[in-house]
Amino acid sequence: MTIDNLGKLIHLKKLCTDAAHFQMLAVDQRPPIFNIISKAKGREHQYEEVVECKKLITLSLSNHVTAILMDPNFSLSNLLQYNKSKGLVITLEDHSFKETERGRFSENIQNWSVEKIKRVGGDAVKVLAWYRPDADTESIEHQKQYVKRIGEECEKYGIPFLLELLVYPFQNDENHTTEYQEQKLKNSQHVIDSVKEFAKDEYKVDIFKLESPVDSSELESEITNETEQAFKDLAAATNNKPWVVLSSGMDKKSFYKCLELAYKNGASGYLAGRTIWLDAFKYYPDIQQVENGLNEDSVNYVKELNELTADNAKSLETYFNNGFKINSPEKLSSNFGGFL
Numbered sequence: 001m002t003i004d005n006l007g008k009l010i011h012l013k014k015l016c017t018d019a020a021h022f023q024m025l026a027v028d029q030r031p032p033i034f035n036i037i038s039k040a041k042g043r044e045h046q047y048e049e050v051v052e053c054k055k056l057i058t059l060s061l062s063n064h065v066t067a068i069l070m071d072p073n074f075s076l077s078n079l080l081q082y083n084k085s086k087g088l089v090i091t092l093e094d095h096s097f098k099e100t101e102r103g104r105f106s107e108n109i110q111n112w113s114v115e116k117i118k119r120v121g122g123d124a125v126k127v128l129a130w131y132r133p134d135a136d137t138e139s140i141e142h143q144k145q146y147v148k149r150i151g152e153e154c155e156k157y158g159i160p161f162l163l164e165l166l167v168y169p170f171q172n173d174e175n176h177t178t179e180y181q182e183q184k185l186k187n188s189q190h191v192i193d194s195v196k197e198f199a200k201d202e203y204k205v206d207i208f209k210l211e212s213p214v215d216s217s218e219l220e221s222e223i224t225n226e227t228e229q230a231f232k233d234l235a236a237a238t239n240n241k242p243w244v245v246l247s248s249g250m251d252k253k254s255f256y257k258c259l260e261l262a263y264k265n266g267a268s269g270y271l272a273g274r275t276i277w278l279d280a281f282k283y284y285p286d287i288q289q290v291e292n293g294l295n296e297d298s299v300n301y302v303k304e305l306n307e308l309t310a311d312n313a314k315s316l317e318t319y320f321n322n323g324f325k326i327n328s329p330e331k332l333s334s335n336f337g338g339f340l
Contacts, residue, residue, distance in 0.1 A: 004337045007158030008206055009323045011123040012242075012316075015067040015087035015160075020316040021309050022207075022244045022269025025061055025085070025302075027054045028071040028126070029273055030095040031179065032249070040284045051078045056287070057277050058082045060294035064302045069126055069271060072112055076120070089162060089271075090122040092150065097130060099178065101171050103139025104130035106146055114153035124160040125150065126209070132167045133193045144197070151204030156340050162271075164209035164246060165194045182248035188213045188230045192237045199239035208243040209271050210234065212258045216250035219257040228261070235265035242268050242316055247275035252301055259305065263312035270309065276302055 016022055033053050037045035054075045059082050062068050067087025070076040076090060092112060098105040106129050117125050127150055131143050147163065154161035167183055167190045169176045175184040191213045198205055212219065213230040235243075245262045247255045247270070255275045259267070280293030326332060 003326060003332075003335060005155075005158065006324070006326075006336070008154075008160045009320060011158075011160050012206065013320060014123045015089065016269075016316065017066055017310070019310060020268070020320060021313045022067070022242075022271065023065045023302075023306050023309055024067040024069060024087070024089065024244065024269065024271040025057075025065040025276065026069040026246075026271055026273030027057050027075050027079075028069045028091040030071060030074070032274055032278075035179075036281050036284055047074070050074050052287075053281070053284070055079055055082060056290055056294060060291065061277065061298060061302060064299060064306065067123065069273075072109060072116075072120075087123045088121065089124040089126050090117045090120070091126050091128075092117065093127050093129070099171065100136065100139065103135040103142075104168060105139060105142050106130060114150060114157055114159065118157040118159045122159065124162045124207070125154050126162045126164060128164040128166060129198075130168050131165055131194045131197075132187075132190045133197070134190070135170075144203075147198060147203050147205075151202075154206070155204050160206040161204060162207045162209055163198060163203070163205045165191075165198065166211060167191055167194060182211065182216055182250060184215065186215060188233075192230070192233045195234060195237040196239075199237060199241055205241060208238055208241060209246050210238075210243050210262075210267075211246055211248050212250070212262075216248065216254040216258070219250075219254040219261075223257070223261065231261045231265045235262075235267070238266075242319065244269045244271045246270075247272035249274040249278060251275070252279075256304070256308065259308055260312065263308070263314070266314045268314045268316055270305060272305070276305075 033050050034045045037049045051074055058079050063084035065085050068083050068085045069089040071091040092108055093106050094109045114125050129143050129147050151161050167186050169183050213234045214227050218227050245267055277298050280290050280298055283289030
């Protein structure tokens with residue numbers, strides 16, 4: 001990082017533990033929570049119900065993590081006073097996306113921007129970009145330009161860019177779905193090659209949020225040599241950029257194993273949601289039962305993840321120490337650039 005990115009470093013430190021590990025909770029989910037409500041009540045979700053679900057998660061779990069990921073329209077606009085973590089990551093991309101036969105096209109939430117995330121006090125901009133290297137050219141180019149544009153805006157406003165990449169099934173695939181869930185029978189090389197593309201400096205990504213390079217089913221039993229190699233290749237694809245692991249809603253045991261493998265290969269933490277809190281919502285709409293599940297099972301699981309992270313994740317202490325070294329410190333005010 002250059003001297004102009006000091007602001008990014010300061011924000012990134014706020015997302016970490018004192019030992020420079022990421023332990024982050026996601027409550028920005030929209031369709032997954034919409035579905036919980038619709039399934040339980042037999043009708044479309046209502047705004048207040050979505051906020052209520054996110055509030056339950058935030059109240060129970062935010063004091064056990066270093067940072068929380070919020071969307072602007074449900075969580076950020078209602079729940080900041082309930083957040084007990086020190087760091088704040090804010091979602092930029094819309095949960096809806098255009099889909100063609102062999103491609104997806106991401107866009108920002110309407111009337112939302114990197115600048116607004118910076119102004120509201122966010123510590124990082126999170127973007128989920130659907131991507132697979134064998135998609136139609138139009139989709140690939142759109143996604144590349146979308147990510148590149150956001151990277152440039154994050155650079156301009158001095159806020160970290162956290163990029164989440166997800167491979168997805170094409171419309172004619174046997175396991176096609178538009179749900180926010182792990183792709184069944186995913187191609188490991190698609191995951192790895194996607195990371196390799198966006199690890200290029202031109203995209204200005206500061207931290208990756210990455211899925212397992214193998215199906216979660218491959219993590220349920222003895223780990224094979226192929227799975228071990230897939231995680232090694234994923235780590236190499238990051239081009240030494242910091243990365244955390246997402247949970248894709250996989251079961252708790254599988255995600256724990258996923259983190260073990262990721263930490264063995266240099267991941268610095270997690271940014272997870274449904275795997276942590278979804279089980280509690282099997283009781284919804286019984287709010288008391290949901291609360292009990294969150295405060296017992298979910299809290300205990302987060303504590304297990306945090307212990308695993310503290311003992312095994314790659315610390316970014318050296319990364320920060322090197323980043324805060326300033327040449328000619330007496331000239332900082334003259335050498336430091338303003339907004340372009």
